[in-house]
Amino acid sequence: xxxxxxxxxxxxxxxxxxxxxxxxxxxxxxxxxxxxxxxxxxxxxxxxxxxxxxxxxxxxxxxxxxxxxxxxxxxxxxxxxxxxxxxxxxxxxxxxxxxxxxxxxxxxxxxxxxxxxxxxxxxxxxxxxxxxxxxxxxxxxxxxxxxxxxxxxxxxxxxxxxxxxxxxxxxxxxxxxxxxxxxxxxxxxxxxxxxxxxxxxxxxxxxxxxxxxxxxxxxxxxxxxxxxxxxxxxxxxxxxxxxxxxxxxxxxxxxxxxxxxxxxxxxxxxxxxxxxxxxxxxxxxxxxxxxxxxxxxxxxxxxxxxxxxxxxxxxxxxxxxxxxxxxxxxxxxxxxxxxxxxxxxxxxxxxxxxxxxxxxxxxxxxxxxxxxxxxxxxxxxxxxxxxxxxxxxxxxxxxxxxxxxxxxxxx
Amino acid sequence: xxxxxxxxxxxxxxxxxxxxxxxxxxxxxxxxxxxxxxxxxxxxxxxxxxxxxxxxxxxxxxxxxxxxxxxxxxxxxxxxxxxxxxxxxxxxxxxxxxxxxxxxxxxxxxxxxxxxxxxxxxxxxxxxxxxxxxxxxxxxxxxxxxxxxxxxxxxxxxxxxxxxxxxxxxxxxxxxxxxxxxxxxxxxxxxxxxxxxxxxxxxxxxxxxxxxxxxxxxxxxxxxxxxxxxxxxxxxxxxxxxxxxxxxxxxxxxxxxxxxxxxxxxxxxxxxxxxxxxxxxxxxxxxxxxxxxxxxxxxxxxxxxxxxxxxxxxxxxxxxxxxxxxxxxxxxxxxxxxxxxxxxxxxxxxxxxxxxxxxxxxxxxxxxxxxxxxxxxxxxxxxxxxxxxxxxxxxxxxxxxxxxxxxxxxx
Numbered sequence: 001x002x003x004x005x006x007x008x009x010x011x012x013x014x015x016x017x018x019x020x021x022x023x024x025x026x027x028x029x030x031x032x033x034x035x036x037x038x039x040x041x042x043x044x045x046x047x048x049x050x051x052x053x054x055x056x057x058x059x060x061x062x063x064x065x066x067x068x069x070x071x072x073x074x075x076x077x078x079x080x081x082x083x084x085x086x087x088x089x090x091x092x093x094x095x096x097x098x099x100x101x102x103x104x105x106x107x108x109x110x111x112x113x114x115x116x117x118x119x120x121x122x123x124x125x126x127x128x129x130x131x132x133x134x135x136x137x138x139x140x141x142x143x144x145x146x147x148x149x150x151x152x153x154x155x156x157x158x159x160x161x162x163x164x165x166x167x168x169x170x171x172x173x174x175x176x177x178x179x180x181x182x183x184x185x186x187x188x189x190x191x192x193x194x195x196x197x198x199x200x201x202x203x204x205x206x207x208x209x210x211x212x213x214x215x216x217x218x219x220x221x222x223x224x225x226x227x228x229x230x231x232x233x234x235x236x237x238x239x240x241x242x243x244x245x246x247x248x249x250x251x252x253x254x255x256x257x258x259x260x261x262x263x264x265x266x267x268x269x270x271x272x273x274x275x276x277x278x279x280x281x282x283x284x285x286x287x288x289x290x291x292x293x294x295x296x297x298x299x300x301x302x303x304x305x306x307x308x309x310x311x312x313x314x315x316x317x318x319x320x321x322x323x324x325x326x327x328x329x330x331x332x333x334x335x336x337x338x339x340x341x342x343x344x345x346x347x348x349x350x351x352x353x354x355x356x357x358x359x360x361x362x363x364x365x366x367x368x369x370x371x372x373x374x375x376x377x378x379x380x381x382x383x384x385x386x387x388x389x390x391x392x393x394x395x396x397x398x399x400x401x402x403x404x405x406x407x408x409x410x411x
Numbered sequence: 412x413x414x415x416x417x418x419x420x421x422x423x424x425x426x427x428x429x430x431x432x433x434x435x436x437x438x439x440x441x442x443x444x445x446x447x448x449x450x451x452x453x454x455x456x457x458x459x460x461x462x463x464x465x466x467x468x469x470x471x472x473x474x475x476x477x478x479x480x481x482x483x484x485x486x487x488x489x490x491x492x493x494x495x496x497x498x499x500x501x502x503x504x505x506x507x508x509x510x511x512x513x514x515x516x517x518x519x520x521x522x523x524x525x526x527x528x529x530x531x532x533x534x535x536x537x538x539x540x541x542x543x544x545x546x547x548x549x550x551x552x553x554x555x556x557x558x559x560x561x562x563x564x565x566x567x568x569x570x571x572x573x574x575x576x577x578x579x580x581x582x583x584x585x586x587x588x589x590x591x592x593x594x595x596x597x598x599x600x601x602x603x604x605x606x607x608x609x610x611x612x613x614x615x616x617x618x619x620x621x622x623x624x625x626x627x628x629x630x631x632x633x634x635x636x637x638x639x640x641x642x643x644x645x646x647x648x649x650x651x652x653x654x655x656x657x658x659x660x661x662x663x664x665x666x667x668x669x670x671x672x673x674x675x676x677x678x679x680x681x682x683x684x685x686x687x688x689x690x691x692x693x694x695x696x697x698x699x700x701x702x703x704x705x706x707x708x709x710x711x712x713x714x715x716x717x718x719x720x721x722x723x724x725x726x727x728x729x730x731x732x733x734x735x736x737x738x739x740x741x742x743x744x745x746x747x748x749x750x751x752x753x754x755x756x757x758x759x760x761x762x763x764x765x766x767x768x769x770x771x772x773x774x775x776x777x778x779x780x781x782x783x784x785x786x787x788x789x790x791x792x793x794x795x796x797x798x799x800x801x802x803x804x805x806x807x808x809x810x811x812x813x814x815x816x817x818x819x820x821x822x
Contacts, residue, residue, distance in 0.1 A: 060745035060753045090741055092754065092770050125738025126771035233746045235738075313724065313809075314817055321818030327536025327646075330501055334471035335644045342471045343503065359503050360537035398724075400814045406725055407732030407810075 018150045018168050020179040021204035022046045022246030025149035027156035030137035032130075033085030033123060040134070041156035042106060042141050043080040043200060048116055049244035051077035052213040054220045056237035062089035063099040064119040065236060071115055075209040077242060078116035080200055081106045083134075084159050084185075086123040087196060089235040094128060102134050109142040120238050122159055122185065122196040150183055157185040157198055160405055165277040171205070171266045173249035174259055178205045182270040186278030196236035197224065199274055205263060206245035207252035215264045216241045223271035226303075227279045227394045228310050241267075279394050284401030287319050288377040292392045293338070295384040301338040302384075303391030308336035309382070316398035324369035326354050333382060344385040350378050429561045429579050431590040432615035433457045433657030436560035438567035441548035443541075444496030444534060451545070452567035453517065453552050454491040454611060459527055460655035462488035463624040465631045467648035473500035474510040475530040476647060482526055486620040489527035491611055491651060492517045494545075495570050495596075497534040498607060500646040505539060513545050520553040531649050533570055533596065533607040561594055568596040568609055571816055576688040582616070582677045584660035585670055589616045593681040597689030607647035608635065610685055616674060617656035618663035626675045627652045634682035637714075638690045638805045639721050652678075690805050695812030698730050699788040703803045704749070706795040712749040714802030716793070719747035727809035735780035737765050744793060755796040761789050 023045050030040040053072050055065045071077070081102060088095045099119050107114040154164035165184045170177055184199040220239050252260050280288050291310045296302035309315055312332040318325040326347050333340070347355035349369040354361055372378050434456050441451040464483050466476045482488070492513060499506045514528040521528075565575035578593045595610040631650050663671050691699050702721045707713035720726055723743040729736040737758050744751070758766035760780040765772055783789050 058742060058745035059751065060741050087738070090738060090753070090766075090769055090771065092768075125741065126766070233742065235742050235745060313813075317814055317817035320814065323818070327498070327501060330471050330536065331469060331644065331646050334469035334646060340470065342501070355501070355537070357503075358501055360501065398814065399818075400811045402724070403728055403731065403809065403811045403814060406728035407734070 018166055018181055019147050020181045020202045022244045023181070023202045023204070024145040024147050025153040026141055026144035026146060027149065027152035028137050028141045028144060030083070030133040032083055032133050038152060038156035039084045040137050040141060041082045041153040042145065043082075043153060043202065043242075044110060044145050045078050045202070045242060045244040047244055047246070048076050048078045049242040050075060050207060050209050050212055051118070051240060051242045052209065052216040053118075053241070054216060054239040056234055058233050058235050058237070060090065060235045062087050062121060062236040063091055063095035064088055064121045065238060066096065067099045067103070068118045068120070068238065068240070071118065074115070075213070076116060077118045077240070078112050079106055079110055080118045080120060080240060080242075082120040082153070082157055082198065082200075084122050084157055086121060086127055086129050087125050087236050088121040088129055090126040091128060098129050098131070101131065105134060105138045106142070109138050118240055120198050120236070120240070122157065122198055122236055125235060150181060154183040154185070157183065159185065160283055161185050161281055163281060165274055165281070167270050167273045167277075169266050169270055171263065173205055173247060173252070173263065176247050176249040178203060178247040178249060180205075180266055180270050182274050184274040184278060186281060196234040196238075197278065198236070199224065199239045201239070201241045201267070201270055203241070203243045204245065204247040205243050205252060206247065206249050207243045207263070211253055211260055212241065212243055215267050219264070219268045219271045222268065223275040226392060227275045228307065276394065279396050282396040283405045284399040284403075285396035286376075286399055287373070287397040288394070289319055289396065290379040290392060290394050291382070292379055292390060293382045293384065294390040295386055296389045296391070297339060297387035299389040299391060302389050303393070305333055305336040305338035305382070306391045306393040308332050309380070310393040310395035313398055316395065319373065319397035320399045322370055322373040324349060324354060324366050324373060326360065329380065329382065330355070338384075340384040340386050346383045346385070348381040348383075349373065429577055429592055430558050431592045431613045433655045434592070434613045434615070434653075435556040435558050436564040437552055437555035437557060438560065438563040439548050439552045439555060441494070441544040443494055443544050449563060449567035450495045451548050451552060452493045452564040453556065454564065454613065454653070455521060455556050456489050456613070456653060456655040458655055458657070459487050459489045460653040461486060461618060461620050461623055462529070462651060462653045463620065463627040464529075464652070465627060465650040467645055469644050469646050469648070471501065471646045473498055473532060473647040474502060474506035475499055475532045476649060477507065478510045478514070479529045479531070479649065479651070482529065485526070486624070487527060488529045488651070488653060489523050490517055490521055491529045491531060491653075493531040493564070493568055493609065493611075495533050495568055497532060497538055497540050498536050498647050499532040499540055501537040502539060509540050509542070512542070516545060516549045517553070520549050529651055531609050531647070531651070533568065533609055533647055536646065561592060565594040565596070568594065570596065571694055572596050572692055574692060576685055576692070578681050578684045578688075580677050580681055582674065584616055584658060584663070584674065587658050587660040589614060589658040589660060591616075591677055591681050593685050595685040595689060597692060607645040607649075608689065609647070610635065610650045612650070612652045612678070612681060614652070614654045615656065615658040616654050616663060617658065617660050618654045618674070622663055622665065622671055623652065623654055626678050630675070630679045630682045633679065634686040637803060638686045639718065687805060690807050693807035694816045695810040695814075696807035697787075697810055698784070698808040699805070700730055700807065701790040701803060701805050702793070703790055703801060704793045704795065705801040706797055707800045707802070708750060708798035710800040710802060713800050714804070716744055716747040716749035717802045717804040719743050720791070720793070721804040721806035724809055727806065730784065730808035731810045733781055733784040735760060735765060735777050735784060737771065740791065740793065741766070749795075751795040751797050757794045757796070759792040759794075760784065
């Protein structure tokens with residue numbers, strides 16, 4: 001499912017291909033929390049775009065999430081205003097007011113309907129925002145909008161991320177060339193205080209709302225909901241997908257299933273690649289590990305099992321220590337709630353089998369597995385031999401660097 | 412619920428009071444995995460004792476757990492043989508054979524029925540055990556049995572524990588003086604590879620099996636099932652309680668409710684104190700934190716919420732960093748599945764309120780809370796103001812030391 005992208009490949013590409021017809025972007029240093037760093041970004045479509053979103057399932061939802069959900073009922077948007085430094089979460093009625101206010105500022109400057117502006121925030125929870133930095137920055141931000149502004153935008157979203165995350169694909173739609181461009185931020189996944197997961201995907205494809213909504217909902221389920229850094233979810237997690245139709249293709253709609261399938265596939269690639277980038281840039285991560293549980297009776301149980309293993313601090317610390325400690329994997333599996341027979345389980349690290357019928361295969365297998373663990377990326381296969389369902393979760397290791405980042409960053 | 416014992420008080424007491432009538436204990440250096448450390452221990456009652464046990468709920472259960480459960484159906488035991496260094500888990504039919512074999516060795520040397528010997532193991536998973544160290548050590552082990560052998564025994568159980576854990580209480584039972592003595596090991600809670608939770612409690616009280624079983628089951632639920640170090644459970648977790656009746660009190664049984672209540676209370680104290688010691692000695696722990704969720708609609712939901720907060724790596728790392736980062740607590744609460752209204756929540760660290768009606772109370776409150784966090788022990792109160800139920804979980808912080816211990820120890 002996940003493109004096993006090398007860490008090296010996560011490096012940003014040259015911005016020149018990072019364009020989508022009808023879309024522009026910009027970022028500025030507004031001084032929201034820190035000076036001298038891009039912290040306010042804007043995405044703008046030259047026409048209203050069909051827009052679908054997926055938001056955090058956390059019961060505590062930040063003001064921008066509440067506002068966006070309400071505005072997206074119409075399935076349309078034309079701009080996204082995004083800031084880092086402050087999450088505008090747990091800020092009460094004032095926070096809601098502030099989210100509306102900043103959207104209004106952008107709408108006025110862009111001369112569009114306020115209702116067409118979506119907002120997204122990431123940063124510290126529970127601190128009131130200041131109006132002045134937004135007001136001062138807005139004219140310059142709108143003035144800086146450019147077809148090549150997406151890398152700056154991706155940088156303005158970063159918190160503990162170490163690099164901007166952008167993915168671009170072109171796609172043939174009934175003889176017309178379209179584009180999909182995605183930008184994301186993550187880091188601690190999905191960490192509530194400074195490292196919310198935000199993802200914006202822009203396409204010039206022409207697509208009807210119900211089809212886009214379905215593609216986005218299912219795509220998020222198979223990508224962003226299959227990754228974990230620390231098991232925490234955020235008050236601000238947001239995925240927004242805008243389709244402005246500037247490519248001029250035939251409408252992607254139900255009676256055009258072939259083109260819809262191609263579009264869906266490409267969109268899923270963009271989601272998966274961004275999700276992979278987020279884990280690879282997990283706080284302190286040195287290893288990118290896919291946990292694949294196979295041979296389960298139920299698909300949901302397989303996913304639960306993979307997720308329990310992927311979130312176990314003991315398993316993740318063993319990945320960091322390059323210790324092929326399969327006992328920890330068995331124990332995490334055993335408490336996951338997934339049904340299985342312990343004496344049927346086999347465990348492999350890539351193509352090195354370490355456990356068969358619930359029993360370890362000895363020191364040589366462990367030595368070979370330890371060799372696999374020296375790679376930056378590998379897969380742990382857990383075969384339950386009890387059914388045909390499988391589930392896959394992408395995770396990273398837990399290093400001393402994670403502790404350093406999260407114990408210290410607010411001070 | 413938990414006795415907020417100072418770290419300093421966790422130091423071992425003088426062994427002289429650590430006696431229970433009719434019980435003796437011993438430990439030797441058998442060389443099971445490492446040389447020159449106590450790794451094999453024995454508890455012996457001079458008569459068969461009414462015995463109740465609670466075992467791991469993990470689907471993967473070590474051989475000793477499977478053997479003990481079977482043998483405990485009769486509710487009787489006379490000895491417990493415990494080793495560290497090897498968990499005898501994921502060892503298949505051979506492992507079962509080995510568990511029976513070592514119980515037989517002890518039974519022969521003690522001249523008691525093999526069925527009356529319980530076994531417990533902790534250590535590495537998935538490695539076969541060697542017979543010789545047990546055979547060589549057994550005569551010396553039995554020969555060393557002594558009324559004052561419990562501190563040695565507690566040391567023989569240790570893995571990544573930094574200190575032995577013993578608790579002793581005397582109790583008046585209808586004019587007769589009885590004793591309860593508990594020993595435990597924990598460390599990574601409840602960590603499958605080297606730091607299983609094992610707890611043995613011995614009493615000379617005379618008590619019928621159904622009453623003892625009920626006291627143990629409920630007591631474990633309120634103590635060991637209310638603590639967490641890293642959220643992992645083990646293949647070997649075991650609580651065994653033996654009551655040999657040597658105190659000669661009137662039978663503790665259903666038609667003697669007053670004495671049963673006193674006994675239950677004391678037993679719960681012993682459990683809670685041992686549980687507290689385990690968390691305080693959690694791997695790398697520098698802080699002991701009680702998470703108390705109040706004002707929930709359902710008790711189970713309150714417990715789930717407390718447990719989710721207590722297991723959040725972000726929350727635990729903030730405890731280590733002494734950062735009163737209440738946003739992380741709100742976010743963990745929000746994904747716990749517990750129903751609540753975000754705008755009714757208040758959060759306090761001991762008596763310092765930081766959040767009221769879902770809103771932060773500002774920098775001064777945070778500074779005061781940071782002061783609370785400098786203490787070795789404190790309580791986080793999360794008031795939902797939505798009902799009358801509450802739940803409490805005891806946890807520790809997540810430090811760089813945890814990573815060091817768990818990334819390195821097998822190498």
